Amino acid sequence: METLEQIKASLETSVPGVKLEIIPNESPSGQRSLLVDNAHGVAVAKFLRDDPQLRLDYCSNVTGVDWLDTVLKEKVKAKQLVEGVEKEVEQQIETKRAGYLEAVYHLYSMALKHGPVIIRLRTENRSDKNHLPSLTPVWRGAEFQEREIFDLYGVIFDGHPDLRRILMWDGYVDHPMRKDYVEPDDYDYEPTPHDEVLEKVKQRQPAEAKP
Amino acid sequence: MIDSTDQIVANHSPSLIQIPEVTPEPNYTVLPKTGSDGTMDGELLEVAMGPHHPSTHGVFRMDVVLDGEKVVKLKPVFGYLHRNHEKIAENTTYLGSMPYTDRLDYLCSMTNNWAYALSVEKLAGLQTPERAEYIRIITAELTRLVNHTCLVGFLLQDMGALGTPLMYAFRERELILDLFESLSGSRMMCNYMRFGGCRVDLPAGWLEQARQVVDNYSGFLDEFEKLLTENEILVARTQGVGVLSAELAIAASITGPMLRACGVNYDIRKVDKYGIYERFDFRVPLGDHGDVYDRYMIRLLEMRESVKILNQAFRDIPAGPIVDPKAKIRGFRPKAGEAYGRIEGPKGELGFYLISDGSPNPYRYRVRPPSLINLTVLEDMCLGEDVADVVINLGSVDIVLGEVDR
Numbered sequence: 001m002e003t004l005e006q007i008k009a010s011l012e013t014s015v016p017g018v019k020l021e022i023i024p025n026e027s028p029s030g031q032r033s034l035l036v037d038n039a040h041g042v043a044v045a046k047f048l049r050d051d052p053q054l055r056l057d058y059c060s061n062v063t064g065v066d067w068l069d070t071v072l073k074e075k076v077k078a079k080q081l082v083e084g085v086e087k088e089v090e091q092q093i094e095t096k097r098a099g100y101l102e103a104v105y106h107l108y109s110m111a112l113k114h115g116p117v118i119i120r121l122r123t124e125n126r127s128d129k130n131h132l133p134s135l136t137p138v139w140r141g142a143e144f145q146e147r148e149i150f151d152l153y154g155v156i157f158d159g160h161p162d163l164r165r166i167l168m169w170d171g172y173v174d175h176p177m178r179k180d181y182v183e184p185d186d187y188d189y190e191p192t193p194h195d196e197v198l199e200k201v202k203q204r205q206p207a208e209a210k211p
Numbered sequence: 212m213i214d215s216t217d218q219i220v221a222n223h224s225p226s227l228i229q230i231p232e233v234t235p236e237p238n239y240t241v242l243p244k245t246g247s248d249g250t251m252d253g254e255l256l257e258v259a260m261g262p263h264h265p266s267t268h269g270v271f272r273m274d275v276v277l278d279g280e281k282v283v284k285l286k287p288v289f290g291y292l293h294r295n296h297e298k299i300a301e302n303t304t305y306l307g308s309m310p311y312t313d314r315l316d317y318l319c320s321m322t323n324n325w326a327y328a329l330s331v332e333k334l335a336g337l338q339t340p341e342r343a344e345y346i347r348i349i350t351a352e353l354t355r356l357v358n359h360t361c362l363v364g365f366l367l368q369d370m371g372a373l374g375t376p377l378m379y380a381f382r383e384r385e386l387i388l389d390l391f392e393s394l395s396g397s398r399m400m401c402n403y404m405r406f407g408g409c410r411v412d413l414p415a416g417w418l419e420q421a422r423q424v425v426d427n428y429s430g431f432l433d434e435f436e437k438l439l440t441e442n443e444i445l446v447a448r449t450q451g452v453g454v455l456s457a458e459l460a461i462a463a464s465i466t467g468p469m470l471r472a473c474g475v476n477y478d479i480r481k482v483d484k485y486g487i488y489e490r491f492d493f494r495v496p497l498g499d500h501g502d503v504y505d506r507y508m509i510r511l512l513e514m515r516e517s518v519k520i521l522n523q524a525f526r527d528i529p530a531g532p533i534v535d536p537k538a539k540i541r542g543f544r545p546k547a548g549e550a551y552g553r554i555e556g557p558k559g560e561l562g563f564y565l566i567s568d569g570s571p572n573p574y575r576y577r578v579r580p581p582s583l584i585n586l587t588v589l590e591d592m593c594l595g596e597d598v599a600d601v602v603i604n605l606g607s608v609d610i611v612l613g614e615v616d617r
Contacts, residue, residue, distance in 0.1 A: 027548020027567065028336030057461050058477075061551060061562050061579040106551050106564070110461050110477045116551060141464020143587055152295075167290040167616060176295055 001114040002053060004032055010051070015043045023120065033104070033118035041121050041133040042159070048107060048117065049138055056107040056117055059139035064149035065102040066126070066179045072097055099126045101155050105135065105142070123155060126178075134160035152177035244278065255283065258598075262291050266369045266602040269612030273589075273601065280597045285590040289583070292616035300576040305331055305406070305543055308576065313400040315578060316614040319358050321350040321391070322556045324404035329485060330552030330563035335545040337407035337535045344487045345528040346409050349421065350394070350401075351554075352517040352524070356428065357384050358557035359468075359510040359517075360435075362609045366507060367439065369606040370448050376439065383431050386424045393417060406543070408534030418525060425521045432514055440511070449504040453592040453604040456501060463587045467559025468513060469608060472498035472505040479555035486554075490527075491520050506607040544571050558582055558609050578617060582610040 002010070008020050019037040036044045048056045072095045080089045101123045108115030123130045134157035136142045146157045147166040154175035157163055165172060174181060240257040261272035270291035276284035296315065300308035312327045313320035325347055332339065339347070364380030388398040393414055395401040403410050439445055455465070457473040470477060478495045480488045496512035498505030545567040553562035559581025566575035585608050592604045 025548045027334050027546055027550055029333040029548065029550035029552075031550060059464055060466075060553070060560060061564055061577070063564055063575070063577040063579075065566065065575050104564070106562075110475060113477070113482045118551070139464065140459075140462045141584055141587060143463075144583055152297075165290075167293040167295075169290065177298055 001112075004034060004117070007048075007054065007117065008034060010053075011044060011047060014047055014051075015040055018044060020044075031116065031118060033120050035120045035122065038121060038123075038131075038133055042135065042138065044119065045105075045135045045138040048119070054117070055109045055111045056115065057139075058108045058110045058115075059105055059135070059141045060108050060116070061104075061106040062135075062142045062145035062149065063104050064153035064155060064177065065104060066153060066177065067097075067099050067102060068126075068179050069099040070097050071095070100124065101126055101130055101153055103132055103146075103149055103155060130154055131156045131158055133158055134163075136160050151175070154178065242276070253278070260601065262288075266606065268365065268606070268610055269615075271610070271612055271615065273605070275593075275598065275601065277598055280599075282593045282596055282598060282601060285593050285601065287586055287589055289616055292612045294617070296617040297576050297578065301573055304571045305545070305573060306540065309404070310400065310402040312578075313402055314613055315580070315617065316556070316558065316561075316582070316611045317399055318361060318611055319354045319557050320399060320401045321354040321403060322554060322561060324401065325351055325486075326552065326554045326556065326561040327563050328404040328406055329554060330550055330565050331406045331545070333552045334548065334550035334565050334567055335406065335538075335543075337538050339408055339486075339535060340532045341487070341529055342412075342531040343408040343533045345524050346413065346533065347404065348486055348488070348491070349521060349524050349528070350391070350403065352521050353387050353390065353421070353425075355517045355557045356514055357387050358609075359514050360384055362510060362606075363435070363439070363507060366503075366603070366606040367445070369602045370445065372444075376435075379431075379435060379438075383428065386427075390417070390421055390424060393420075405534060405538070405540075407538030408532070412533050418528070421521075422525050425518055425525070428518050429515070432511065432518075436511060440508070445507075446504065448600075448603060449502065449507060449607075451500075451502055452596065452600050453503045453607060454501050455588060455592055459588060459591060460501070463591075464584050465559070465588060466581055467556070467585065467609075468509045469506055469559065469585055471495065472509045473501035474499045479553060479560055483553070485552075491523050493520050503603055503607040542571070544569060549575075553579065556581055558611070558614075559585055578614075580614045580617060582608070582612075583615045586610060586615065 004022055008022060011018055011020060018040040021035040023033045023035050025032050048054055074093045076091050076093055077088050078091050079086055082089070103121045105119045107117045107119065121132045123132060132155055134146055136146055137159060144166060146160055147163060149155050150157060150163055151165040151168055152175055168176065242255040242257055243251060244253050244255045245251060256277045258275050258277060259272055260275050261267040262270040272288040274286045274288060275282055296311065300311065309324060309327060312323040315323050360380045360383055364377035367376035391401055392398045394417060395403040395410070455473050457475050460470050460473045461475060474497050476495060476497055481495060493516045496509050496516065498509050547567055547569045549566040551562060551564045553560050560579065561581055562579035564575070564577040564579065565573050568574040589605065589608060593601050
């Protein structure tokens, strides 16, 4: 199978204007992935499926990831003049990274029996610009999984044939798999019939809630 | 208290008690059907099959639109058993969700354990000792026997063969569950695998017991096939029903026996050669019609191959350690990164996708559920067929709702 660099090079020649970036992976699995820009998502997917060298006809796993706003800290060694003498000083550079939602596709080839090739799509932010191109027209196996990402992460897939909630019920408002999701307090105040316990419960309540 | 009886009678006189007139809500809707020239052409019936339907294998609903007996639309509805397994796993340690993977597909806890352990081993770079690899293959193939045997029993139950095939299947399944119990302490919720190996070694005499069960299994399969394979009713109900083309199956990411019944040669045991499967000699049975009968037949043939694999494993299993000495139980923190590991589960490709940020909990934990994704083509298989065949099609997909809804 071609390496990720070769796939990137052949994509850049055959899909004009595409912006690609290889995302490194430090873990022993070594599964690196290819970040694709949203405007060319469908074109890249079609190329990966139809290219005779790759023929990634099987979209195995589609999943969402939520990345919150973070501050990345990086230590850089720089040479500085300290009291007239040049010394090496460690400096900490802080860069703010805006949060985004991500869809990750694991692609395999049933015809040529190789894989995985991992592609990622990222939204611009986590609130209003949460649109991604749907790859369901290319691989139908993504249908339920993209619906699940829409349901649990709140990513809107443009071009999905049937984008509805799948696991939560219709009318539910939040997206439970987001990292900043707050679980609701779904228990009510239920006094027991015992007098002592009832008194204790009343004492612990704020004044305005006391009956 | 004679004088009060008058009052009681008076209170219960019909003029005083007002019973509101309640008409029960119908569980179906009637839709008008227009013909090609725009005029009324009969009626369509919209029925909710499930969630409390004996043939949906749990709480699962299909909204079916019927034209007489024919299905014209079918939408599956999920989520009745949803408990956000992935969120719970992201809030606990890596090892903490190992027992919880048992509850995904509760018929096949051993393969669920293996898929999760395999992904974590990829993420953390752990090696499994040889004996543990053999034990994993033995337990996984026994699980495949359990799952396929049950599936055939359930499928026949859906077809109307009430009880008998299912009881034959459960009789054999119980023998294997006894083996699991003596190995792990639990019949179904085994929680047996660990990262880099297995939890405990085989108890004394376990291999002999297992060999006995597997030796008798071929005889049971012969008996099962004698009863079923050429049965006139089974053939009439299943052949040519729910036909799925190979192109659609690949495009819709169908995996497992359902894919191979369409004639696509894709078995992850052969493709990825995870574990030590390349040492074993076994064939991958393929169907060529893609109908329900092929799906039934593929499962029986796969069980015979599993028996072959098990016999080779019993012959070759070495002595030695069962867990990687580098694997830490306390303070297990894989390096930041991600990994996707997958195995050929009895129902299809079972994968786990993990992202680590260096903390004790996974940052992202994702299950790739084969049952859910295999349901993508349920509508395509059922369109134009009788409503009675919907339950057979669903039964041949082989779903477990614990995994579909997660």
